[in-house]
Amino acid sequence: EPEVTQTPSHQVTQMGQEVILRCVPISNHLYFYWYRQILGQKVEFLVSFYNNEISEKSEIFDDQFSVERPDGSNFTLKIRSTKLEDSAMYFCASRGLGTEPSYEQYFGPGTRLTVT
Amino acid sequence: AQTVTQSQPEMSVQEAETVTLSCTYDTSENNYYLFWYKQPPSRQMILVIRQEAYKQQNATENRFSVNFQKAAKSFSLKISDSQLGDTAMYFCALWGNDMRFGAGTRLTVKP
Numbered sequence: 001e002p003e004v005t006q007t008p009s010h011q012v013t014q015m016g017q018e019v020i021l022r023c024v025p026i027s028n029h030l031y032f033y034w035y036r037q038i039l040g041q042k043v044e045f046l047v048s049f050y051n052n053e054i055s056e057k058s059e060i061f062d063d064q065f066s067v068e069r070p071d072g073s074n075f076t077l078k079i080r081s082t083k084l085e086d087s088a089m090y091f092c093a094s095r096g097l098g099t100e101p102s103y104e105q106y107f108g109p110g111t112r113l114t115v116t
Numbered sequence: 117a118q119t120v121t122q123s124q125p126e127m128s129v130q131e132a133e134t135v136t137l138s139c140t141y142d143t144s145e146n147n148y149y150l151f152w153y154k155q156p157p158s159r160q161m162i163l164v165i166r167q168e169a170y171k172q173q174n175a176t177e178n179r180f181s182v183n184f185q186k187a188a189k190s191f192s193l194k195i196s197d198s199q200l201g202d203t204a205m206y207f208c209a210l211w212g213n214d215m216r217f218g219a220g221t222r223l224t225v226k227p
Contacts, residue, residue: 035215037159042207042217042219042220043153043207045214045216045217048214058214089159104151104163104166106163107161109158109160110159110160110161
């Protein structure tokens with residue numbers, strides 16, 4: 001069964017450093033998402049991406065965040081200058097287009113980001 | 117704005133018993149979808165069940181079923197014959213123009 005993959009599974013970085021979290025969505029999916037889950041808290045929507053541009057973003061997704069689909073398979077989240085409060089689990093998700101169950105988002109296993 | 121509320125931070129149930137997790141939501145969208153996701157200790161997000169708002173029939177997936185009350189904006193999850201492997205965080209989620217999650221309910225199944 002196709003699945004969303006994410007690398008790395010755990011990233012440790014120092015405050016102020018840039019990090020890039022990578023995701024490989026399911027190959028025929030067209031919508032891509034990033035979510036964040038601070039430990040012990042709920043999953044929060046960050047951004048959605050379709051047709052090579054951001055379609056929706058939350059108030060969390062400020063100028064330090066950016067997303068890119070550099071090739072036909074990867075979908076990346078870049079955090080330019082990490083802060084301690086960026087420490088969280090980051091989930092990538094993708095979904096297809098068309099008839100049901102197209103609204104089902106498939107989640108990757110997550111990347112745990114630790115900022116020290 | 118879309119909101120999802122889960123009012124039960126923690127619940128427990130005896131193995132083989134039935135438990136119901138509550139969820140209420142609010143949205144101005146006419147066409148939306150509701151989901152329950154399970155997050156075990158591994159923290160993977162696993163889709164348990166989904167409901168299309170335009171469908172009146174409650175969704176069922178094996179031991180999992182929902183009670184979808186559209187007028188009341190309620191979407192509860194019933195787990196029948198609870199198993200130890202059901203122990204996890206359960207998140208209710210609403211997809212309208214974006215995905216919103218509830219705060220989660222931590223379910224513990226006791227032997």
